[in-house]
Amino acid sequence: MSNIISSDELGIDLILLNGKIITLDPWGTIAEAVAVRDGRIVKVGSTDEIKCLAGSRTRVIDLRGKTLLPGFIDSHEHCISKGLQADWVNCATPPMKSIDDIIKALAEKAAEKKEGEWIIGTWFDDTKLRENRFPTKHDLDRASTEHPIYLGRAGGHNAVANSLALKIAGISRDTPQPAGSRIEKDESGEPTGRLDELAAMNLVRGKIPSPSPEEATRIMVENWPRLEEELLSWGLTTIHEAHIKAPEALAYQKLLRQGKLRLRVGLMLDGMAPYKGYATSDLSRQGLCTGFGWSDKLRVIGVKLGVDGAMGSKTAYLNEPYEDEPDNVGISRVTLEELTEEIVKCHEAGLRVCIHAIGDRAIDMALDSLEEATKRKDWRDHRHRIEHAGLVWENQLEKMRRLGVHVSASIGFCYPIGDSHLEALGEWRMKGYYPMKSFRKYGIVAGGNSDGFGSNWAITGIYGCVTRKTLKGHILSKEEAIPVIDAIKVYTLNGAYLEGMEKEKGTIEPGKLADMIVLDKDVLTIDPDEIIDLKVLMTIIGGEIVYRRTE
Template sequence: MSNRSILDEIGADVVLFNGKVVTVDEDDSIFEAVAIKDGRILKAGSNEEVQSLASSRARQIDLKGRTVLPGFIDSHEHCIRRGLQADYVDCRSPPVMTINDIVEALKAKAGEKKEGEWVVGSWFDETKLGDRRWPNRYDLDKASSKHPIYLGRAGGHNAVANSLALSIAGISKDTPQPSGGRIEKDEQGEPTGRLDEIAAMNMVRGKIPSPGPEESTEIMVEKWPEVEEMLLSWGITTMHEAHIKAPASLAYQELLKKGGLRMRVGLMLDGMTPYGGYATDDLARQGIRTGFGWGDKLYVVGVKIGVDGAMGSLTAALTEPYSNDPENYGIVRVTQEDLTEETVRCHKAHLRTCIHAIGDRAIDIALNSVEEAVKSMEWKDHRHRIEHAGYVRPDQLDRMKRLGVAVSASIGFCHPIGDSHYDALGTDRLRGYYPMRSFKEHGIVAGGNSDGFGRNWALTGIYGCATRRSSGGRYLAKEEAISVMDSIRAYTINAAFLEGTEDEKGSIEPGKMADFVVLDRDILTVDPEEILQTKVLMTMVGGEVVYEAD
């Protein structure tokens, strides 16, 4: 057999050349080209070295000097359920800039519906409204008094309902406060319409007619291509999907079965505390552990449990009160006992816990639970995760390192909503705000996520890591900034570590999955302010081009 015939048998089937290939390996190696065989990386090197490995049938992609990075991994999102929200009124800012804008948008939707049908809005953020206040029941009554209205806040931890919706839910001045939630009441004891956290929100949300499990699965499958195309256009090749119950899990399995899943998805299945899911018991009884999956495109990352709320809406649990609300310490949604019991059960079943904890008081509770779990049984490489970690004290950094905790840091919040967090914490606590440099210095592996806020999630998060600058131009502890290369690591190799696949993805090295993103500029050398303007030109998953810009 000739050398050419042998090369055609074993050579690369895709070659990217004439570019800047940023490998994100331990040495921060940079090459000109990379060869792919059967969806895996064969070699990164010079143009000559790599092209000599190409088979005669290889697809040759001239990068024309563009930059190639490992595909982005976003370690905490909520994506597939967007398919169930097609009828929602999008109230995010911009373009919605006043409460009146919200009212008019809800009124228009009510005009499309029969009397008595629900109107649902989402993604309002009072910190970005000109009114600088929360809408209340009386504002929403102006949109309609003949339609129950439920308006969710950005982040999913708060909502506002109109008077009819409150009446349907049986919420009045005599309604007691639910455990782990809050019904806001005015000085006369009347509900204002504001509902904080799941326990209160579900009192109204549970009254909204919704499709059954089978129909929900069908809708999510049908709507997924649009959601996935958005993610791929942002260079996201792997996403960790939080809050997964049966319909969403079945939707992903159906997509995989039909060849409709082009990216990779790691599932965080809902635990009981406080989400009312059954993953802990069900997976443990079946002997299913972290890493179980349906191939390399769909697998279990861990069990999602949680402690507190969100910082922007002042429900994250702090040990000291909010700077802009001195009587408020946030909300703890669980008891220490319940969280510890579930964390220990997961640990003993070799199920990684992914614990929502934003404020430092919540992080204390989460770390207490992990400490008890670690004592209960040896599992050397558990990688239990703190999800978000919005305000971390120095003593907690030491404890995280000692316990072997990893962090899925919502540094993607910094630019789009950092101004509200600046106001919430005040200047004295900013050093603990998503402290990416401190994580690195303490040897804590921190991946990055945006949890749905902003656009172009990974690049916006990289910008936040490197600049610490909010959309309002304020800096949230510049001393916690990290280099652009380390910022890239947060959305590549570090995020792969969080799911235990750093030997399979997250860097451009031989044998790893050929998941790449091609950018229109070199974010390592441009002014960091340009990172926000950077566009994804091409996204590859397993050596297959799954997105190309027009």
């Protein structure tokens, strides 16, 4: 048999064969082998078909029956800014179990620092502490009264400050409540130290000396490789960065220029309250719109706006009060008028909005504003997004479908923190909790995310989609579970669709970017309970092997 051109002339860079390849193409094809050239997939087929394309410079990898799928796309995380937290005390619960554990860690940090220097702690979760409550300023004063202490809760919507920090921030019994937020006060009117939502938290945060923007950029660039390595080991090939300000955007551009950015990153630029007007005045004025890209690694995918808080800390904005707290329906950071004004401006400027809305009342506000925006200008394929979408009912799903609104669902919460959500919302509301099956039924494209919680984000989210199980073993509305193949789509094709890149990635088909991962077990056939333990053996981005498990 004589070929018209030799296999060397085909220039195939990489071949993976003898695998079980979940292509996610429209026909549901399971293939055996794939060939890659210049960063893209050129052919998918049987091992025999692909094998003969190998030339002398082709790298050939025998998958030995292992499962290969498109790289995971996580559609809402906050990654690069973690580089600024190297000096912070990680108070994640677990491993911390009690307020005493947190105090001990903060006191140890204080011992390393000069009097008056700030101590910053982060990631505590009151619902997982033995005491099942927020620490107070009195608790934190036990760690130090000579250092101001600021302790942020997981989720970024609440914090606790010690007495010195409150004093520096000028917070006293006489301080009025900042709009859209809360300074918690005890029965006598004295601040407890707890601060809910940005406007209150910023009173203290604004006093913490922060690195200059240039310094922040430098620190983030320096710390990125270590952070990125972990993301690659979880099989992530694209992340959507859910809140980018100038230093973060500059850090990513610097990494890209230096050839140090391996992940693909979609940026949601900062339009969050209380920076009202920032999104449109600064972004559209400068001609930035959705789809603007520096390369296929780094693109602007939208503007991040925010409505409410978080469920676990009971600040997500609800139509009905939290369980056992008849007076608490959560917090809205903006009025409907403010939100509508901002969304209309973005819509008119061709900027996709990515609206943080967790509670059902916040989602109502987001949808009302979006409805108004879509009336003003005909932009059919806007793909405006609701970020998180934690509590959603039929009438809202119907409205999303009608308006062409999609969601980045935090189904990754289900396993690590779903227990606290069950407690906050009550069993009766679980039908509307990240309703993955209903999203699909209404034709709403749902991507997945963990918003920084837990680890191994995509696999944890897929486990949540399929089993709806929490860490403690509760099942949060089994009827909203989806088949594993659809759960994989949540973290691949759907994520690509949310950023308008479904023709470029999200499946294994000829012409698409060669972003692929290899798993240690067959995700389609294992017991669903085993999904949580799946390991990524190899991660490939643009045809380059960027991660390989060694043990």
